[in-house]
Amino acid sequence: MALKQGRGSRIPSFLAMDVVAAAETLAATLPPEAPGLIRMEVGQPGRGAPRDAVAAAHRLLDASTAAGGPSLGYTQAFGLPALRHRIVRHLADLHGVEVSAERICITTGASGGFVLAFLAAFDPGDRIALASPYYPPYVNILTALGMEPVVLPCGPETDFQPTVAMLAALDPPPDGLILASPCNPAGTMLGADAFADIAVWCARHGVRVISDEIYHGLHYGPTPVTASAMEEAITINSFSKYWRMTGWRVGWMVLPDDLLRAVERLAQNLFISPPHLAQCVALAAMDCTDELEADRLAYRATRDDLRARLPAIGLDRLSSAEGGFYLYADLAALDADPALRDSRVFCRRLLEEAHVAATPGIDFDPVRGHDFVRFSYCGPTALMREVPGRIGRFLGRG
Known part of the structure; x- marks a missing residue:
């Protein structure tokens, strides 16, 4: 059987x-x-990874094998404090947004961030909207967790991005919305006004925004808008793309206050902590501008x-x-x-x-x-x- x-x-x-x-x-x-x-x-x-970041990895590995050298063991579930504070400075420099280091969670790649975000913010049966075409793991992770993806068909007429009109046509409103700007696979972005309009609509209708920002830094015109300043939003980023660290598997989230402890408990149980060495390399990479x-x-x-x-x-x-x-x-x-x-x-x-x-x-x-x-x-x-x-x-x- x-x-x-x-x-x-x-x-x-x-x-x-x-x-x-x-x-x-x-x-x-x-x-x-x-x-x-x-x-x-x-x-x-x-x-x-950038040259100086790789050099930092060599130094750390050499030191960790020396007698009495530093251990590359577990870190806090939310990651190294030094890296979290450096991300705060990065957000201020790139976006002019001030967030506290307590809201930063280092993750095992952006993929680990999506799992933590979906589990902390939603329950099985909840409906999460997203534009199509989309990054496939959005839908596959949601489905594996028992949540319902609500696909918004988008094409060149909206630059492959969702609109308020698409959201307003959903009855009832979804429990969440995934935004990706720049998006994968089209590389298109939401303009500042369109992003603000969607944010206002979501706030009015109690829709939690998950903002995928892993391509931030890779823009060829205006700087992309971040959701980090939104009180109830979750932003997810990664060192894989701009910082060229795909195989190191390290990313981060900016979390709203109401989910901090929930995500921390989940991270402790699901991942224990992000890879220590990768976090150190990420910290060094942030200065390889x-x-x-x-x-x-x-x-x-x-x-x-x-x-x-x-x-x-x-x-x-x-x-x-x-x-x-x-x-x-x-x-x-x-x-x-x-x-x-x-x-x-x-x-x-x-x-x-x-x-x-x-x-x-x-x-x-x-x-x-x-x-x-x-x-x-x-x-x-x-x-x-x-x-x-x-x-x-x-x-x-x-």
Whole structure:
């Protein structure tokens, strides 16, 4: 007799990670003379943690192995006080927002932050709204926790962002709302007025805002708006993107006062504490501004190059990509093999034939995503410049 499985066992895969596996399998079989893979399937910066941050890790590891050296053991559940205070200064410098260090919780990546936030703020059966296309783990984590995602279909007409009108059409209002600005997969942002209008609506209707701010710092126009100043909101950030620390698994939240102790209890029980070494490296990374700003300018140049050259090969419907490092491309009008207008087919053949890894849009929008593909352009600049040529040849336009 088959044993029972929990609802968490039924969540779908994160397709971007499936593409990672397929790309790595292909890379292992390519002959030396074949063109190398260009990786555009995940939001992983082409370089690792900043140089001075890595040097700090070496010093800490050397000291920890010396007789009587510092132990890299458990920290407080909310993380190292020094890192929490440094984040307070960062928020003041970037956004002009003053928060207390007591409201900062260091997490095991942004993913750990979402689990803590959803568990502390909502109950099974609660309804949480979010724009579609969306970062897939939002929906998958909510579903695994017994909560109900309420999807708001968004397209280029609203820059892939939600509106107050969409929220007002929900009856009853949702219990929560996830905002992402810049968003994944489109890289679009809510303007200050639109963000404020949504915040006011949520406050009036008792809707808890969860603001995903992990692409803050990676903006190519106005600075993104933060929800950190909102009394009831939860903001979630990460060192993975701007600070290039994907594998170190460290992020943070800014919490409202009413959830501080609840999140702390959850963090103690679920994670004990974030990785000590990773927190120390994150603290050092926050002072590597010159190196990181050079990356931001390189991403902007790559974005501009792709947006200028992809239309010439038929990919002329692209998201505005005001921040982050993603382009969301519409395949519906592609003048090519009709089969390539399906994002799964497009991405599979693009990987196999052109050795470019990208993620099908159905990962981000199961209903309309067949028409879209996401390109992550945070890889090495020289490789990113090869992309239009490779895709053009793949489409018979090179």
